[in-house]
Amino acid sequence: MSKLATLIGVFLGLVILILSMFDFEKGHLLSAFFNLQGLLVVLGGTFAATLINYPLNQMGCFFRGFVKVFASEPHSENEAIEQIIYLSHIQQKKGVLALEKEIDLISDKFLRFALSEMMVYRDIEHLSTSLENHLNSMRLRHVGCQDVFNNMASYAPAFGMMGTVMGLIIMMTAQVSGAQSSASGDGSGDMLSSLLQGMGLALVTTFYGVLLANFVFIPVAGKLKVLSDAEALKNEILMFGILGLKKEQSPLLLRESLTAFVNEKNKQKLEISLG
């Protein structure tokens, strides 16, 4: 569902963009929108500033972020609850040690981590601190990755605007020397004409900057935040559940306290799947 929305969004955005840039009379995209040097200033400037801002390994976030946005689904709370209830039933029937065999069958990384920590620590205080430390440093890493995109979203329009200012400066000073060299009668009309052309070219970088920020960087950062929030909620549910397992709460009590995390609709789904 999440990937689908992203793909629809990208497709819709591209269609609108192409329609807006299309010259219907001549049947091709307007060449005025393609300006390699302008793109270089905006994209290059944005990447240069980002490279100064972040160490190389955090730049990896950039590529992983794109993959995540197109390939990941937000974690489901219900699945987390079902897994905990399943483990709780095993614990009740076969004892704590039987859980150890389950660890390798679990696909969720945090649950695997939490379960093996639960085996190691005798003390519930220790277990809780350790899981919280794990979640906190995970959250910090996620926020760090979102910040890469958030920063790029503010660099892109800034360099777009800088490119326009540079274009205007070049155009205006060139204009003058050009006008002085021609010096003849209808200078005013000609000048306005090339002035407009120069301004049009200069504005392209502003267009690039706004487009990149609002169509790429901000939505990607926003989607990463949505995914990260869903993962945080899932992990919180798992942590709450693992601490309940440690306290040897009954599956019924555990189920009651875990359903407090979900909304009405998911609760009904849970009741169907858990019986």
Next chain:
Amino acid sequence: MSKLATLIGVFLGLVILILSMFDFEKGHLLSAFFNLQGLLVVLGGTFAATLINYPLNQMGCFFRGFVKVFASEPHSENEAIEQIIYLSHIQQKKGVLALEKEIDLISDKFLRFALSEMMVYRDIEHLSTSLENHLNSMRLRHVGCQDVFNNMASYAPAFGMMGTVMGLIIMMTAQVSGAQSSASGDGSGDMLSSLLQGMGLALVTTFYGVLLANFVFIPVAGKLKVLSDAEALKNEILMFGILGLKKEQSPLLLRESLTAFVNEKNKQKLEISLG
């Protein structure tokens, strides 16, 4: 009262908008304000970016948000207090188990949830944690829905401005080739004339963006926040009351501690309705 304000606001806004766009000499709305392609860029771009930003199920917030703004009233604190006092009297007279029969008669979802949780848990600590978890994840879901509108409120003017920049680029470069093809005497006047027309057309997307943001997205997000805050306060009162019921506080003490949540005016109303 809340719906009424929204309807008055929408009506007032539409009247002002139509008056401002009306050409009184010719007796119809100015056609310059209607530009399908411009609307496509702003609305389409906003939706495209929002679709990349959010999974499909969170997009449901968009429609539910509109329904809520036009159909919901902010939850009343007094009603919540009255319900708790009513339940407290039942508990005092007929015992805790009599409350179980009341559950199905309660319309408020959170109160129903809290009351059934109160039946399940023996421990007041457990009950309190569970209710808090429920409220926290509810609050997170609400904030997530408001954020959809807040994001759209920042996408709309950005794409409006992008549309204007695109319009200016198209106009300026087209202008030049047009002016060069005419090349005759009074180019300057003609050029300025069509320049202005192009600029007018280009500005329409800025108008759309600002209008959508300030007349639709920001007020709707704001109203959702007001509704959500009122619901949060109501739920907090209910939670406080349910914990008081669990502690078997007397109705009088409960009433005293719950009236601390309301202002002078509501307190007087409460005293009338509770006697």
Next chain:
Amino acid sequence: MSKLATLIGVFLGLVILILSMFDFEKGHLLSAFFNLQGLLVVLGGTFAATLINYPLNQMGCFFRGFVKVFASEPHSENEAIEQIIYLSHIQQKKGVLALEKEIDLISDKFLRFALSEMMVYRDIEHLSTSLENHLNSMRLRHVGCQDVFNNMASYAPAFGMMGTVMGLIIMMTAQVSGAQSSASGDGSGDMLSSLLQGMGLALVTTFYGVLLANFVFIPVAGKLKVLSDAEALKNEILMFGILGLKKEQSPLLLRESLTAFVNEKNKQKLEISLG
């Protein structure tokens, strides 16, 4: 003191505004600054968006806010301390029950509320929770009222800018058709002339928006915050004092711990008034 500052501010602002809008040659205010349709767009748009944003009863904040700004003085910390010390002396001399007779003589609403709560609760924990709940929900109501003005302060310039964009669109497209209908020789000069006039008219809404935001909405929201902060501090002192009374601290100890809240100057005043 506080009302005086507000009145001076309003007077100073009006004088400057009128001086800036005055045409000294002709001896009257420049008519260019009065544009009913423009005012309608800015004020009407702002109110329309605010009405969508808030339920009707919160709109009452708008009027009460103005009254408060012109009529209220910030609450004095010293007065609060003096009242508590006075009550403490009574309690020491005549016992707790003597305080009950004082309740009706107290003008401060929160102190009256806190004192009657102190009579009701035996437990200091209960009393403290109840007073905190009261203060928290009061603070939320105050913040809600300030937000009405803060939102209007961001709506006003947005609708001002929207009005200007609309004016420019109307002017530019009208310009073109007008210029084409005249079609004669000195079009360029005439056109520029009416272009400027149209632009001047269009800019009036920007002026209205900036003026309303910076001369009305932002200062009023700011003043409400100052008043609310002073009231919060006063209430915190009263709460601290009432809890001290409940613990039956001696007037001397109470005085020592309450003077910790005030600065050097107020401390000296207190020492004079308390002796």
Next chain:
Amino acid sequence: MSKLATLIGVFLGLVILILSMFDFEKGHLLSAFFNLQGLLVVLGGTFAATLINYPLNQMGCFFRGFVKVFASEPHSENEAIEQIIYLSHIQQKKGVLALEKEIDLISDKFLRFALSEMMVYRDIEHLSTSLENHLNSMRLRHVGCQDVFNNMASYAPAFGMMGTVMGLIIMMTAQVSGAQSSASGDGSGDMLSSLLQGMGLALVTTFYGVLLANFVFIPVAGKLKVLSDAEALKNEILMFGILGLKKEQSPLLLRESLTAFVNEKNKQKLEISLG
């Protein structure tokens, strides 16, 4: 050191400002930058809005803020530590009561307050609460004063921009009537000329607004924050030390725990001065 930086900053800023406004050909400052009416709009508007925003006694912050910025040095952490260690030695040698004689010799207001509170309270809990209340309300007062400057920093450019919009409106509408009255041949050139002059005059208020905000209000608010942060750290160290004195910790232990607050460089200085 702090005053020096401020003075260098003011001097450097004035030199740059004067150099930029100097007409080297004619040997005097450009008269275009001096516009009394413009200054009245920006400064007057800023003060009017600030007066509506704050009660008169908080306006005193404005003058005290300037004095503080030019006359205060940030409080030194080392000095605070040395004073505590000194008091600790006295306490160890001569007992707690000997500290009472020291109170009048102490110049630091907070230390004097804390020391006398330490004499009054028997209970360390009481002492700690009282000192924290004192620090919190001091911090709130400081933030309130910084906010006066922060608000002025946002009012100034807003009124600067409003002045420019007003200037443009006056100029454009006056332009038109002027052009129509002349009505003769070379209107276009003349008009552009006076148009530019009007625009130049109108821009002066924007210049004033940006200059006042970035050269006066923002730096002063920033400096007040730096001074306030240093004072808060100093007070925290003193509070920590006084609580240690109350617990009758040895001078050596106290010194160890207080040096945790300072960086490497200050630690070495401390070791030299304390021996």
Next chain:
Amino acid sequence: MSKLATLIGVFLGLVILILSMFDFEKGHLLSAFFNLQGLLVVLGGTFAATLINYPLNQMGCFFRGFVKVFASEPHSENEAIEQIIYLSHIQQKKGVLALEKEIDLISDKFLRFALSEMMVYRDIEHLSTSLENHLNSMRLRHVGCQDVFNNMASYAPAFGMMGTVMGLIIMMTAQVSGAQSSASGDGSGDMLSSLLQGMGLALVTTFYGVLLANFVFIPVAGKLKVLSDAEALKNEILMFGILGLKKEQSPLLLRESLTAFVNEKNKQKLEISLG
């Protein structure tokens, strides 16, 4: 890795900048981009405002910040964990006192500080408070240094914009007097020509401001934040480890609880290096 990214970023940025400013026809950089007076306004104004804002010793942050960005690597969490495990083995084998000999061999400042504090305090509460105070005041110093750059990043574009406004005012008023002195036929064309040149010159300061902010101040502040966050995480791990050593936890348990701080990849590396 971190230094490399910074160097690549600086190199990439310079290449793009030079390419954009190069006049390929004439084979040299466009002289329009070099304007000493403009640079003076932007850089000088930024430094003047910063000097008013900060005491001289905090200005040292400016130079140390640059050195740090080009010379520092983010602290490695794994290294911190390995050091703690190493110390834990020594403590287990040779007792606590053997750790004292290790202090001088440790290069990490915070670990050295924490270890010597651990020797001094008997009480784990004292140790924990002291280490937290140390980390808090370190964090405040780091934030203070980042703020210097953040403030410069907002001063630079403001003074850039102020320079442009000043340039426009000078140009426009000079223009007028020039045009009036020439007064002859083709004034309009000439005027537009020099108008453009003046505008081009005026825009250079905007370019400087945006460039300095987005290519220097914002990325440097961002990099300092990344480095500071990595150091904070490392210090938190070390503090957690030292407290574990104080509690005489076994190396195995310590290792388990410390690996909770790192991600999957680092965990695997740790398992290889620790065996």
